Amino acid sequence: MSMTADRIALAEAFLQEAVFESRAKQAAGTALAAGASSKPTNCGLGREAAIELGLSPRGRELFEALFAPAEGAAGAVAERQAAQTPVRRDAANVQPLDTARTPSIVDLTHLREVMRAWIERQDQLDRDRNHFLKAFRQRHGFDRRAYSGEQLAEYDSGLAAINARADAERREHASRLLG
Numbered sequence: 001m002s003m004t005a006d007r008i009a010l011a012e013a014f015l016q017e018a019v020f021e022s023r024a025k026q027a028a029g030t031a032l033a034a035g036a037s038s039k040p041t042n043c044g045l046g047r048e049a050a051i052e053l054g055l056s057p058r059g060r061e062l063f064e065a066l067f068a069p070a071e072g073a074a075g076a077v078a079e080r081q082a083a084q085t086p087v088r089r090d091a092a093n094v095q096p097l098d099t100a101r102t103p104s105i106v107d108l109t110h111l112r113e114v115m116r117a118w119i120e121r122q123d124q125l126d127r128d129r130n131h132f133l134k135a136f137r138q139r140h141g142f143d144r145r146a147y148s149g150e151q152l153a154e155y156d157s158g159l160a161a162i163n164a165r166a167d168a169e170r171r172e173h174a175s176r177l178l179g
Contacts, residue, residue, distance in 0.1 A: 008171060008178065010065055011066060011177045011178050012174040014066060015170060018053070018059065020056070021052040021056055021059065024052070025051075049122075052119075053115055067106045110179075111177065117176075122166070125162065132158050133159075136155055
């Protein structure tokens with residue numbers, strides 16, 4: 001399977017969609033847990049990553065753009081449209097990732113493993129970002145307008161480093177997905 005920049009971008013969007021679906025599940029679980037306890041949860045993300053391997057309508061579109069046989073230019077146009085089409089999220093629309101509509105060239109076990117690994121890794125990267133922000137704000141306060149130039153540079157470079165790591169790791173997982 002070809003690993004063009006467009007396909008890697010589609011694979012990254014597919015993995016992000018998996019994170020969005022899992023976060024919806026995680027948010028519901030965190031809200032329920034918060035209602036049962038007066039203690040705050042860790043980072044606002046709950047105690048651990050929630051894994052949702054079902055596909056939203058957007059996830060299905062990305063999956064089909066990635067793995068359905070594309071026919072020349074029409075396939076390329078369909079891939080670009082799938083990458084740009086917004087879709088309403090709602091749990092009733094989540095479809096299981098199953099063999100019923102999956103091309104035979106797709107190894108679903110591998111696909112699920114990469115999705116799960118990325119969801120868990122993205123969760124940890126988000127926790128790292130939240131811990132950085134919390135620690136920085138505890139040291140320097142919450143009002144960015146009051147930060148010195150040096151503090152703003154520290155803030156920006158800290159977030160940039162975390163975001164660059166997330167981008168690189170998402171690309172690496174996208175390559176593994178297509179691998």
